[in-house]
Structures are given as structure tokens and as C-alpha cells.
Amino acid sequence: MKNILLFLIFVIGLFTGCEHVVDIDLNVASPALVVEGRVIKDSLAFVKIHETSSYFQPDTQRCICNAQVLIREGDNTTDTLEQIAPGRYRSNSIRGTEGMTYYLTIVYEDESFEAQSYLPSKPLIYSLSQRSFASFGEFGDSADFDFGGGTSLDSLPWFLFTNIHDDPETEDYYMFEYYVNGEQKTGRYNVSNDENAQNDTLRYSPGPTALFYTGDTVTVRTYAIDEGLYTYFDMLSDALSSNSFFSSTPYNPVLKYQQRCARIFCRHELRL
């Protein structure tokens, strides 16, 4: 009997797939510029610039310190941003204003990069609600509790829903950030258009990205963004999930209204 058992273990070991770390000789590509621009209402415009880095050593990315960074607000003011730290530039005069379009120009090593983004109106959060993990089975919608509702299913995680106002007359785009006990939930970008809005309410859930348990503290940030930024983050989330079974093939997200920059966006922040 013992020999049979050893034989079975041997056979299972033979037939089971294995994994091991290998060295891959990736081609060395010329570094590309990565730009993160932020224009938030009532905050000074901010731009961070660095280069793409080695895939296997992402911490080695190089900051761009000698770029000329300009931001123009609509047809009005143009400001040259001041470098406040390596690769970090901040405007001294331009603050985010609702309804304005911002134009970014970066001049670096005799090349010029341009982008633009629109700052939409402030989003309004109606409420947050939660739904028990178990409710997706036998309980159905009846287990859609408000915060503080008692349940015997405390040991199970909860799904979070953010209910925000949406203007039915306009096409609107939103981005959500979730923090559970002060820690931001990452792994995907939570963006939504208003196609699934009903009347004047859009109900959005990050799904399993931001599960929480009874007693946790949840913080939600909602941003109104423009179409170009929505498209970019939507594609980026898809590209980042390229290791999953149902994902698309890997690709670089395409930017709308941008030229050769990695990312610039305006957003209007509301915290709850």
C-alpha cells in the first residue's frame, strides 16, 4: 500500500505543471516621457514628469528636471510652472475653475508635447449604500442595507455602491477612488460614463476591488472628468487586467486630445 501511495505521488508530481522564474531578454526601448498633470478646482495646477523605466526595475525611473512647462487657462492666462522638486512642477497662479479648458505644453530637449483637458462641474454624491456579499445568492435585493443596518452576516464582506447625481441632459464621466481604513484600493481605475444612469442618479460599484467588512472605515472620492480622460482610464483598466482569462491582448491605451504624452487630466474632486 505504501509503495502504491508513493507511486501515485510520483505520478501526480510528474503530471503537474510547474512554474519557475526565468530571465527574459527584453529589448531596450528608448525612454518615453510620462506626464501626470492635475488641475483640481481651487488647487494650483500641478505637473509631474518622468521617463519610462526598465520593466524589471520600475523604481529606477528618471525625473525630468529641465523641462519648460506651461499651462494656459482657456483663452486667458498662461503660466510657466515652477519646479518645486525634481520632476514636479507647480503653477503659481492657475487654479482649477469649473467649465474651463486647460492646455498643457511641455518643451523638453527641443521637442514639444501638448495636451488639453476640460474641468467639468462638481459631482454630487447623494448617498453610499452597501450590499452583503451573501445577498448575491438567495437573498437577492432584500439584503441591500444602509450603513449601520444590523445583519447576522457580519463576517462576510460588503460591496459598496456610490449614488451620485447625473444630469440627464449632458454626457458626463466620473472617476471614483476608494479607501478602506485609510488604504487606497488599487488594481484598477474606477471610471464610469452615465449610460447606466436612471433618471438623475448614477449608481456605481467598484465590485470586488473595494470590499469591506463591518467596522471598517470607507472613504470615497468622486471626480468629474472629461471624455478623453474617461476613455484613457477605461482602456488602461482593461490593459492592466491583461493577465486575466477574459482579458484582451496587451496594448497601450490611446489618448484623446493629447500628443505624445502619457497622461494629463482635469478632475473635480468631492470627498465624502
Place this chain on the structure above:
Amino acid sequence: MIDGQIIPYYTERNGYRMPDYHRLDLNLHLDNNKRGRFTSSWDFSLYNAYNRYNAYSIYFRESEEDPGAREAVQVTLFGIVPSVTYNISF
């Protein structure tokens, strides 16, 4: 890396090739003597005789030993697979 998240930047499509795939399969076929209307034989086989770890897929993940760094992981399905077959014909 943006906001602490690693975002791959692909330079070209189909720019890389998987490692070479090769293996040696061996088979020994032995015919037994015919008994009445029955004939029988044995087959002794070795699939992937030199137990090469051919790549089924390669994926990337964060290094367990060096957090923040990335590493490539090769998935191998079958090493050496012996088999024995007894055939009866009538």
C-alpha cells in the same frame, strides 16, 4: 510607474518569441506470440524523455524576493511522462 502602479508600455506587437520547444519521445513496441485468435503486444513509452521544461506560457509578476521589482515566470505543463500499454487484437 504612475501613482505607485506599474503600467506596462509596449513598444511593438509580436516583438518577442517564446523559447525553443523540443522534446524526445521514445517508444518500445513488443509483439507477443499469437495465441489462437488473439494477438497481443506491449508498448513502453517515454514522453519528453530528457525531461525538458518547455514553456507553455510566460507571465510577469512582482518579485517575491525583491518587492517592487518584476520577474518573468515560465509555466511548464509536462516533464517526463512514462506510459505502458498492453494491446489485444482479435
